[in-house]
Amino acid sequence: xxxxxxxxxxxxxxxxxxxxxxxxxxxxxxxxxxxxxxxxxxxxxxxxxxxxxxxxxxxxxxxxxxxxxxxxxxxxxxxxxxxxxxxxxxxxxxxxxxxxxx
Numbered sequence: 001x002x003x004x005x006x007x008x009x010x011x012x013x014x015x016x017x018x019x020x021x022x023x024x025x026x027x028x029x030x031x032x033x034x035x036x037x038x039x040x041x042x043x044x045x046x047x048x049x050x051x052x053x054x055x056x057x058x059x060x061x062x063x064x065x066x067x068x069x070x071x072x073x074x075x076x077x078x079x080x081x082x083x084x085x086x087x088x089x090x091x092x093x094x095x096x097x098x099x100x101x102x
Contacts, residue, residue, distance in 0.1 A: 018076060021073060021076045021077050022076060022077065022079055024077045025077075026077075026078065026082050026085065026086075028077055029074050029075075029077030029078035029079075029082055030074070030078070030086065031074075032070055032073050032074035032077055033070065033071065033073075033074025033075065033077075033078065034074075035070040035074070036066075036067045036068070036070035036071040036074065037067075039063050039064070039066045039067035039070060040063075040064070040067045042063045043059075043060050043063035043064040043067060044060075046059045046060065046063065047060070
């Protein structure tokens, strides 16, 4: 029996994580995806703080990394069908409000 290589182990863990994320609800995906917005804002807003350039670089790396993690995690949870559902929901809202005002 051939032992697992580190690459095989990482791929198995990645596939398990991906499967778990995809099993979460649509609502959870939207919430996780929305969490990336404050992290993006904070990652650039912290540049205005009166701290050293090194600290700013560290903060930017952490906050931007969290934003990307939320973004990709949310997209993984939503999947293709969830993305289409969210896109259609956002498209319908402006047209419904225009119909209500007529």
